[in-house]
Amino acid sequence: MNEIIEKFNKTDLIFIPLGGSGEIGMNCNLYHYKDSWLMIDLGVTFKDERVESADLFMPDLDFIFKRRDKLCGIILTHAHEDHIGAMPYLYEELNKVPIFTTAFTASVLKRKFLSTANKDAKINLLEYNKRTRLGPFDIEILALTHSIPEPNAVIIKTEKGNIFHTGDWKIDPTPLVGNAIDEKKINEITSEGIHALVCDSTNVFNITPSGSENDVRENLKKVLRENTKGKIVITCFASNIARLETIALVSKIYNRSCILIGRSLKRIYESASENGYLTKIDKFLNEIEGKNLPDENTVIICTGSQGENRAALYKLLNGNNNNFNINSDDLVIFSSREIPGNETQINSLKNKIRKIGCKILDHNNSMLHVSGHPSKAELSKMYGWVKPEILIPVHGEYRHLLEHSRFAKESGINSTILVENGDVVLLDNKKKSRIIEKVFTGRKALKGNRILPINKRIFDNQKMVNFEGEILVVIILDINDNLNLDPILMLPTILDVDDEIEKDKIKDYIKELLNELEEKGFTDNILEDYIRKKIRNYMNKYFGLRPLTEVKIVRSN
Numbered sequence: 001m002n003e004i005i006e007k008f009n010k011t012d013l014i015f016i017p018l019g020g021s022g023e024i025g026m027n028c029n030l031y032h033y034k035d036s037w038l039m040i041d042l043g044v045t046f047k048d049e050r051v052e053s054a055d056l057f058m059p060d061l062d063f064i065f066k067r068r069d070k071l072c073g074i075i076l077t078h079a080h081e082d083h084i085g086a087m088p089y090l091y092e093e094l095n096k097v098p099i100f101t102t103a104f105t106a107s108v109l110k111r112k113f114l115s116t117a118n119k120d121a122k123i124n125l126l127e128y129n130k131r132t133r134l135g136p137f138d139i140e141i142l143a144l145t146h147s148i149p150e151p152n153a154v155i156i157k158t159e160k161g162n163i164f165h166t167g168d169w170k171i172d173p174t175p176l177v178g179n180a181i182d183e184k185k186i187n188e189i190t191s192e193g194i195h196a197l198v199c200d201s202t203n204v205f206n207i208t209p210s211g212s213e214n215d216v217r218e219n220l221k222k223v224l225r226e227n228t229k230g231k232i233v234i235t236c237f238a239s240n241i242a243r244l245e246t247i248a249l250v251s252k253i254y255n256r257s258c259i260l261i262g263r264s265l266k267r268i269y270e271s272a273s274e275n276g277y278l279t280k281i282d283k284f285l286n287e288i289e290g291k292n293l294p295d296e297n298t299v300i301i302c303t304g305s306q307g308e309n310r311a312a313l314y315k316l317l318n319g320n321n322n323n324f325n326i327n328s329d330d331l332v333i334f335s336s337r338e339i340p341g342n343e344t345q346i347n348s349l350k351n352k353i354r355k356i357g358c359k360i361l362d363h364n365n366s367m368l369h370v371s372g373h374p375s376k377a378e379l380s381k382m383y384g385w386v387k388p389e390i391l392i393p394v395h396g397e398y399r400h401l402l403e404h405s406r407f408a409k410e411s412g413i414n415s416t417i418l419v420e421n422g423d424v425v426l427l428d429n430k431k432k433s434r435i436i437e438k439v440f441t442g443r444k445a446l447k448g449n450r451i452l453p454i455n456k457r458i459f460d461n462q463k464m465v466n467f468e469g470e471i472l473v474v475i476i477l478d479i480n481d482n483l484n485l486d487p488i489l490m491l492p493t494i495l496d497v498d499d500e501i502e503k504d505k506i507k508d509y510i511k512e513l514l515n516e517l518e519e520k521g522f523t524d525n526i527l528e529d530y531i532r533k534k535i536r537n538y539m540n541k542y543f544g545l546r547p548l549t550e551v552k553i554v555r556s557n
Contacts, residue, residue, distance in 0.1 A: 029041060037071045038074075044081055048454070073135070076099065088115070147371075164386050207377065243335060287324070326353070472552070473531065475551065532550070
């Protein structure tokens with residue numbers, strides 16, 4: 001199925017979503033033109049109902065891996081995890097293809113690369129009001145507004161038609177970080193015509209404008225004015241720089257100092273500071289600096305708005321923070337939306353809060369969060385600005401894409417193309433643009449430090465092994481405890497079938513264990529248990545896994 005792409009004319013303009021179309025998160029899109037490929041975004045998602053215990057999920061890039069020598073670059077539209085989160089894990093396999101983005105996103109990405117072998121990866125900075133040539137692609141970026149600094153649309157100009165790829169966006173007339181959308185600049189940059197608008201669909205079911213961060217600021221003032229006792233604990237998306245500024249400025253008005261808890265919050269704060277953002281606020285305190293503040297002078301900003309059991313809020317509620325506890329006088333604010341799929345764990349977290357006796361504020365009872373994505377009202381304005389010939393809805397579940405397609409037609413866009421991951425769209429402003437084929441797409445899971453393919457074989461074993469994997473070892477010994485043959489090793493849900501090098505390493509380790517035994521004559525049960533524990537420790541050390549391990553000693557005559 002993948003080879004059908006080779007039959008196309010090398011000059012064809014093609015769009016293929018590899019992630020984010022038909023799902024929330026894990027955004028990754030490909031464009032082809034004149035025998036070259038361009039990738040826009042490479043993100044992750046944190047939920048897959050089929051697999052419970054993986055750390056995160058990323059697109060299976062098998063299709064473009066086979067063509068990576070023709071991949072001329074990756075453009076990252078902004079710094080949200082669902083757009084850049086897979087870069088540290090897949091960058092090496094993409095032959096360290098050139099990366100292009102703006103300064104804030106580059107700063108966030110550099111921090112993500114620090115824990116990898118690619119800590120010195122070069123990131124090329126894109127400039128506004130300047131066109132860039134990437135292979136055959138004529139590129140220009142355009143600043144929009146979103147819930148993070150420097151969200152950019154990508155305009156791709158070709159002889160087959162021009163493309164306006166929005167990335168994530170909304171219309172905030174009074175943004176508190178960055179500038180409002182420049183309508184004149186959109187008119188200028190689209191003056192040569194736009195064939196396809198590839199557009200964010202996440203908030204399409206909302207009719208009214210998504211709101212401004214300024215609205216959140218005014219509502220938070222009211223909340224802090226009315227709640228003078230106890231700590232204020234606010235959990236939000238770490239990347240929402242405008243929200244951090246809002247909380248800091250409002251807290252100062254009511255004589256409260258802000259303490260940041262959570263690694264991702266601290267990293268984003270560092271990136272924002274080094275790029276000239278958050279200059280209007282006092283420095284955030286760390287836990288040690290803030291632990292002796294009176295409760296009535298304390299605001300804690302922490303990670304964990306989606307109920308993550310490794311995040312700061314979860315640890316606070318379970319007594320696993322050495323500096324702070326949550327008490328019944330405290331107020332807990334969820335200044336965020338619920339990402340689809342996270343409802344159960346968020347409700348579980350809120351029940352823990354209620355058992356303590358805390359009051360909770362969230363989007364259900366107070367306007368303390370606004371969406372970073374366009375409602376129908378905002379989509380309609382974008383259609384008017386860009387005037388595309390066709391619309392391709394992306395960035396959403398199928399229901400979002402379907403509704404976006406319907407709304408676009410209702411709004412006067414004559415043609416829409418409803419895509420899902422893997423659909424191959426031929427774009428041509430002189431012919432009918434259409435889906436012509438489908439290529440393989442899928443997911444890979446990060447578990448420990450291993451990237452594992454998600455396939456039926458793993459699903460069939462998942463209930464038994466909770467995705468940690470399983471190992472079966474058969475050791476054939478003679479009556480003197482000497483090894484007659486190499487250990488027989490089966491790893492049906494851990495390593496790829498052709499991963500013989502890894503298997504040989506484990507076999508060698510088992511041989512070393514047997515050679516190190518100073519005494520002979522152990523019972524088979526004791527020997528099996530000893531080797532089983534050693535193998536589990538080995539797998540945890542080198543692969544970050546604790547698989548179900550079974551060892552069987554077989555005696556030869």
